Amino acid sequence: MELGYHTFKKGQDIIWKVGFCLSLILFVGCSSTRPFQLTDVSPKYKAYQGTDLDPHKSQKLSVPVTKSKKYDDFLMEAQKSISLLEFAENVAIRADAKKTVNEPITMEMEASASLEEDLPAIIAYLPSLIKKSDELLDSAPNDFDGPAIGRASRALGDAQNLLKKFAGKAEVIHTAIKNLRLNSSNSANTKQVVGEKVAEIIEEPVIIKEEKPKEEKKVIPKDEKKISIKRLNRKSKVTGKTKDIINAQVIQEEEVLSEEEKKDRVYTEQIKNGLVKVFQWEYHKRPKELEKLLSTHPIPRVRAAAALALGRLKAGRISLQNAIDKDGYQVRPSAYKALSDIGDKRSLSYFVAGTKAEDPEVMAVSYEGLGKTRDPAGREMILTTGLASEYVIIVGGSLRGLAYNKVPADVEIFDKFLKSPEVEIKEAAVEALAIHGSRESLRVLERLVAEEPSLALRAVDEIGKNPSLSATFALIRLNEAQPNEAVAKRIGENLLRRKAFGRYVTILIEDDFLRKEPNERSQPVSYIKAKEIGLVLQESKKEYAVRLGEEIVTDRYIQVKMESTLPGSKDGYVTGWVFYPKLDIIEVKKLGSDGNQGKYSNVKKGKHTNLFNPVEELKPIKQD
Numbered sequence: 001m002e003l004g005y006h007t008f009k010k011g012q013d014i015i016w017k018v019g020f021c022l023s024l025i026l027f028v029g030c031s032s033t034r035p036f037q038l039t040d041v042s043p044k045y046k047a048y049q050g051t052d053l054d055p056h057k058s059q060k061l062s063v064p065v066t067k068s069k070k071y072d073d074f075l076m077e078a079q080k081s082i083s084l085l086e087f088a089e090n091v092a093i094r095a096d097a098k099k100t101v102n103e104p105i106t107m108e109m110e111a112s113a114s115l116e117e118d119l120p121a122i123i124a125y126l127p128s129l130i131k132k133s134d135e136l137l138d139s140a141p142n143d144f145d146g147p148a149i150g151r152a153s154r155a156l157g158d159a160q161n162l163l164k165k166f167a168g169k170a171e172v173i174h175t176a177i178k179n180l181r182l183n184s185s186n187s188a189n190t191k192q193v194v195g196e197k198v199a200e201i202i203e204e205p206v207i208i209k210e211e212k213p214k215e216e217k218k219v220i221p222k223d224e225k226k227i228s229i230k231r232l233n234r235k236s237k238v239t240g241k242t243k244d245i246i247n248a249q250v251i252q253e254e255e256v257l258s259e260e261e262k263k264d265r266v267y268t269e270q271i272k273n274g275l276v277k278v279f280q281w282e283y284h285k286r287p288k289e290l291e292k293l294l295s296t297h298p299i300p301r302v303r304a305a306a307a308l309a310l311g312r313l314k315a316g317r318i319s320l321q322n323a324i325d326k327d328g329y330q331v332r333p334s335a336y337k338a339l340s341d342i343g344d345k346r347s348l349s350y351f352v353a354g355t356k357a358e359d360p361e362v363m364a365v366s367y368e369g370l371g372k373t374r375d376p377a378g379r380e381m382i383l384t385t386g387l388a389s390e391y392v393i394i395v396g397g398s399l400r401g402l403a404y405n406k407v408p409a410d411v412e413i414f415d416k417f418l419k420s421p422e423v424e425i426k427e428a429a430v431e432a433l434a435i436h437g438s439r440e441s442l443r444v445l446e447r448l449v450a451e452e453p454s455l456a457l458r459a460v461d462e463i464g465k466n467p468s469l470s471a472t473f474a475l476i477r478l479n480e481a482q483p484n485e486a487v488a489k490r491i492g493e494n495l496l497r498r499k500a501f502g503r504y505v506t507i508l509i510e511d512d513f514l515r516k517e518p519n520e521r522s523q524p525v526s527y528i529k530a531k532e533i534g535l536v537l538q539e540s541k542k543e544y545a546v547r548l549g550e551e552i553v554t555d556r557y558i559q560v561k562m563e564s565t566l567p568g569s570k571d572g573y574v575t576g577w578v579f580y581p582k583l584d585i586i587e588v589k590k591l592g593s594d595g596n597q598g599k600y601s602n603v604k605k606g607k608h609t610n611l612f613n614p615v616e617e618l619k620p621i622k623q624d
Helices: 002-030 045-047 069-098 108-145 147-205 242-256 258-284 285-297 300-313 315-326 334-343 344-354 360-373 376-386 392-403 410-417 423-436 441-453 453-464 469-480 485-497
Strands: 033-036 061-064 502-507 511-515 524-527 533-539 544-548 552-555 557-563 573-579 583-587 600-603
Touching: 033 069, 045 108, 045 376, 045 423, 061 069, 061 147, 061 453, 061 524, 069 108, 069 147, 108 147, 108 258, 108 544, 258 285, 258 300, 285 300, 285 315, 300 315, 315 334, 315 344, 344 360, 344 376, 360 376, 360 392, 376 392, 392 410, 392 423, 410 423, 410 441, 423 453, 441 469, 453 469, 453 485, 469 485, 469 502, 469 533, 469 557, 469 583, 511 557, 511 573, 524 573, 544 583, 557 583
Parallel strands: none
Antiparallel strands: 033 061, 502 533, 502 583, 511 524, 533 557, 544 552, 557 573, 583 600
């Protein structure tokens, strides 16, 4: 018995402790929320709280509390709008259901009277609430730390989803409430009219009718029956200037708007006019005007747009640095991006500071800006911290920054990141190889087109962005070996975009030399092999007899410009002569030039003819 008592006592202690822990957890959880009910929307809805019309009847609702007044005020305001719309939706749905079974809808009609007054203002304010939720979601990482960021973002996201949900059907709900209210008014008016008629009957039960002499009906002959035609008054024409009429209409509309709606309209106009000015000054290349907008405009969004425009114009470095020092979190990332686009070495200290920022976007563009300065210390930071980051966006920015240093050894690093499982990192590595622009990096991109079909078009576009002659050679080489029609079409578009019109050669033989003079015994300038591409400069005036295998062939020499195969070459290109039968000539022509169609073809080998102009001789090409 004693053993059983102790066991029972021990069990009671365990139950008490578990209950205490659960109570503590519930208390802590509830401490971060605020109870919410229908009367919080407005006290005039007290009569409907707890009824079937109350959207919170089945389950209690709590509003999250973030301990930040700005966020808490927004969450409470959003919940009031959502609850009112839910209540209105319940009223409309239940009224329709009761009408179907001929039940009275007295309570719904009474509720519709109050809802008709409150709904227009709530519906008009929904877009502003959604916009404000976007702004707060963007600023949450700067205002909260640790797990509080997740809680605040989750609360804001839930509120935003509900606001967007009701924004799509708010007008439908409002129309249903107005119809319900209209039915209520018609019913009341009908009762009043019937009551007045009954009262008249009670007050005057006896009505003496005076007999009036019967009037003889006049019979109109058929011939005299005519149709009456009357000229209607012409509507008055609208006169005056269009601008004055529009201004009068705007003034009339503003008289109807509430103060809050007027503020929203003024704010929207300021944003619109500010962005138009940004586009205008950027188009006209007026950086001074953009700097003025960046420093004086009252709206952060416009200042951020002005900063990005300055970056695209590669101007306003000092103003951008001042914006980073003095402006808020909405403008600073744009200012950093603009500084990175400029890539001035005098902004090195800002890039170093940006790599230690909390915003990953700022860190990414700072690493890219570091690379553009080509500072050895910046390159070391990219290799040690930028490429080792856990953020994909930072690794991508670091790869692009590293490419601007144009160090040959970095090609292996880019090739390594091409094997990453992250698509964003692969694309950044492709961009980096195109920025590097060396012979080796372009060869890696050519290999990528053949091995990675998913990145083939991206690789072709990135090669096309590189302005060097080597990139043109790479595109032509890819076209010669490209079975995919989509990729071949994209190559043609890039050649056309970069205006790579002219004649190029493809080497046919495996091993030979580029000669200093049009003579097989002349001094070799560079080693050449099959499938190499060169630019045609001119052809020799004389024909030469050259032994090719067992035959002696008579033809001319072609002077070409090719990539140098000699390691450590300063220029990277070399010029020399090749015997014409050892190569094919490819011609890239402008669409429709000289009345011909097409833009890319192989010139017929043998006697200097091509598909476009069979009788036209090969002419010297001027190279810029």
